[in-house]
Amino acid sequence: MSDKCHLCLLGLIFLSSLLTGTSGVDESHVFISSGENVHLPCNNDPHDCKSTTWIYNRFRNSAAVELIHLGITKKDTESHERLSLGSDCSLNIKNVTKEDYGLYNCQQYVNDKQQGDDARVYLHVLHFSPSSSQTEISPGSSVTLSCQLYSYAGVSCDDWIRSQRIELFWVNQAGVKLMISVSRYQILAPGRCIITLTTTLLNEDDNREWRCNVTHRDQLKSSTKYSPTIKSSAQDKTTAAVIPVCTTNSQDPSTPNTHVTKVIMIIVEFAAFTAPTVILLQIVCARRAGRKTLQHQEEI
Missing domain, CATH: 2.60.40.10 (Immunoglobulins)
Incomplete structure (x- = not known):
């Protein structure tokens, strides 16, 4: 038993000298x-x-x-x-x-x-890799951000973390540390030198920042950030609209239907003011049609 303890002590001394430096x-x-x-x-x-x-x-x-x-x-x-x-x-x-x-x-x-x-x-x-290389992402899309610390492979990651008091974590735009599986964020640490953040992006996440920080003995040493550009969910849409256009035909005034307003259906691209325009044109058409009928009766 004492021999095993002696070997363990020698191993700890060797590891300590490797990590903290010898005289x-x-x-x-x-x-x-x-x-x-x-x-x-x-x-x-x-x-x-x-x-x-x-x-x-x-x-x-x-x-x-x-x-x-x-x-x-x-x-x-x-x-x-x-x-x-x-x-x-x-x-x-x-x-x-x-x-x-x-x-x-x-x-x-x-x-x-x-x-x-x-x-x-x-x-x-410190290496950062987003799950998508897109510069613009639609709201509702899920992204996974991975942050990994690469260190000298002669020492295990866990030994680096413990001996040098290294910490890897995510913070939001305000600098507040994001805890594991809180709110709409899912944070996983499959190894002590790698940490991932998964979230579903919202409209208000446009240009918002998430940072992966690494600290050494409680001092910030390096940081990487992710700031997505969210596509607006209220994109301008093109819709086919039916707009009446008033025309008159004076080729044959004796024909009763000559001065009747003809409605031509024209398909156009419109944004926000189509409905008021349609109503206004209908009123104008009706008035012009009334005046033309009255004028034709007087001529008779």
């Missing part, structure tokens, strides 16, 4: 949303960026990838066009993708010998 090792955590630019600090006091080397690991047992070698960007990496060194030897990454998450190490070499310890930077990438 003499500089370590930092950077959170960024995919699509943004990020700045990874090199805090081991480089005196010359020509001595700076940056290496990268996504998994604990994966081979390290050299991104920057003695101040020069390596051209054989997929991300080399998005990488650059800052004036303080920091690593700048443009248009971050979810595949950029992982552990970055800044090293200093003088005469092929490393000077000091690595400066470790854990890059955590």
Whole structure:
């Protein structure tokens, strides 16, 4: 029993040293949303960026990838066009993708010998994906928004959450945290590093914002937002209308029906004032018809 406890204690010590950093090792955590630019600090006091080397690991047992070698960007990496060194030897990454998450190490070499310890930077990438890419959505449509945090795969998501006090959650436009299955929202967390929000959009949701926030030790580190454009449910509709048009025919005044108003049915597109127009035209037609009949009787 004591042997098992001893092994557990050693495991906890190892995990603690991995997550919180060992003595003499500089370590930092950077959170960024995919699509943004990020700045990874090199805090081991480089005196010359020509001595700076940056290496990268996504998994604990994966081979390290050299991104920057003695101040020069390596051209054989997929991300080399998005990488650059800052004036303080920091690593700048443009248009971050979810595949950029992982552990970055800044090293200093003088005469092929490393000077000091690595400066470790854990890059955590917050990635957001709506269920629909539509820019305009009809009211009544259901959308599912997914928010996931990608972190160094050498440590499990649950361990990151616990050890670094990382929290992932949704807030409304007022910044109020949305609780699980409250009101018309359904929030699911299938894993501690992923959280989804499902809701049915209403007319009043037009341009409303929902945000997925990530906090590190109770401090907001990154945020993504979703703001839909709702199609108006009161679209202008075209309707076929029957409008009487008054005409007179003076070719044969002796014919009793010559001056009788003829009604021609014309189909037109109308919006809001069709009915009043029809009534007005009917009145005008009736009056003109009466005057024409009276004039014809007087001539006789």
